[in-house]
Amino acid sequence: MVSWRVVSGLVIAGYLVALVATTLVNGLPLEHAQLFFWIVLGLAAVSLRAWRSWGRMLLEWTPLLALLIVYDYLRGAVSVSDAHAHITPQLDFDKWLGGGQVPTVWLQHHLYDPGHIHWYDVGIWLTYLSHFFTIWIVAxxxxxxxxxxxxxxxxxxxxxxxxxxxxxxxxxxxxxxxxGDLGEIGAVDKIVPTVWGHFGVRTAADLFETGDGLVNLVAAMPSLHAAYPATLLLFFWRDGWRYRIGFGLYTLAMGFSLVYGGEHFVADIVVGWAYAAIAFTAVALAGRLLARRRAARGDQGVTASERGSIKTFA
Known part of the structure; x- marks a missing residue:
């Protein structure tokens, strides 16, 4: 008789083969609906023996997916013309920080060679790409x-x-x-899509070049690319120094990639980090307040997560 372990291994292997094959044919699943499909399918594959939990899985993941799909469409709906988007405050901050220089322009002048893809260009491309996956894989x-x-x-x-x-x-x-294109600062190259195009990933390159789908070209403040790694750092801070170092380096690497790659000003990143801190603190305080209210009512149904929220600020 075939064991559950063998069946589970075959199902997981089939899932991985299907994922790789689909990626090779259609490109990386960056759009939220595609990405969530593969994540939930992967969770089902690794939870084969606990198939009774699949209903709860769909119940807990579907609202999140729906919210993010709506967010994608609404973000595009609030876009304005390029020339009417704000620039002065973040530019002033970056010039102040750079001693009169714009950090992005300075970094590209010293590090970027338009005719040659360096190893660190590939590194910032991979770091940028991780934004689309990491936060949801951790979830x-x-x-x-x-x-x-x-x-x-x-x-x-x-x-x-x-x-x-x-x-x-x-x-x-x-x-x-x-x-840079509008002449507000010196010329700035879009390094990430350049590297992407160098590797021939057509679908992903089109996403950046046209502004369709997930991208709003004037949704730069704050940088969610910067906010998400900072959120991971804060969320796992109490789990030990390995998490602090790992997510701390990831946060800094993402920040450098965004500035050097021409995707965000330093000001966008700082505000993204601040938003991560505000969101983390607000949720923790809300959990703490809810847990204390339940405890005051004598409610015995306080969850471990809520107790963790109390300890966070105790």
């Missing part, structure tokens, strides 16, 4: 191995994402490469 891991932390994690991610959307709506802002 999947938490759902599987630390389910009591999943709801709080998702709450922080949703909070910082909605904060960013509100800012995009109220304050559309130019990224450095667009400011």
């Amino acid at each position: 999947a891991i938490l759902w599987k191995v630390a389910h009591d932390r999943f709801a709080r994690y998702v709450s922080v991610i949703v909070t910082v994402t909605l904060m960013a959307f509100l800012t995009y709506w109220l304050y559309p802002a130019q990224p450095p490469w667009l400011a």
Whole structure:
């Protein structure tokens, strides 16, 4: 009789083969619906023996998917013309920080060679690309191995994402490469799509070149690319020095990649980090308040996640 371990291994192997084959044919699944499909399918594959949990999995992941799909469409809906997007405050901040120089322009002048792809250009491309996957893969891991932390994690991610959307709506802002195109600063190359095109990933390159799908060209303030790694750093800070170093280096690497790559001003990144701190603190305080109210009512149903929220600020 075939064991569950063998069946589970075959299912996981089939999942990986299908994922690789689909990626080779259609490109990387960057769009939220595609990405979530593969994440949930992967969770189902590794939870084959616990198939009764699939209903709960769909119940907990579907609202998050729906929210992010709506967010994608709404973010594009609040876009304004390039010339009317804000530039002065973030440019003034970057010049102040750079002693009169714009950090992006300075870095590209000293490091970037338009005729040659350096190893660090590939490095910033991979770091930038990780934004589309890391935050959701971590969510999947938490759902599987630390389910009591999943709801709080998702709450922080949703909070910082909605904060960013509100800012995009109220304050559309130019990224450095667009400011360069409009003559606001010196010439800036878009290094990430250049590297992407060098490797021939057509679907992903089109995403950057046209502005369709996931990208709003004037949704630069704050940088969610910077906010998400900072959120991971804060969320896992109490889990030990390995997490602090790992996510700390990831946060800094993402920040450098965004500035050097021409995708964001330093000001966008600093505000993204601040948003991550605000969202994390707000969710933790809300959890702490909710847990204390339940405890005051004598409610015995306080979850481990809520107790963790109390300890966070105790």
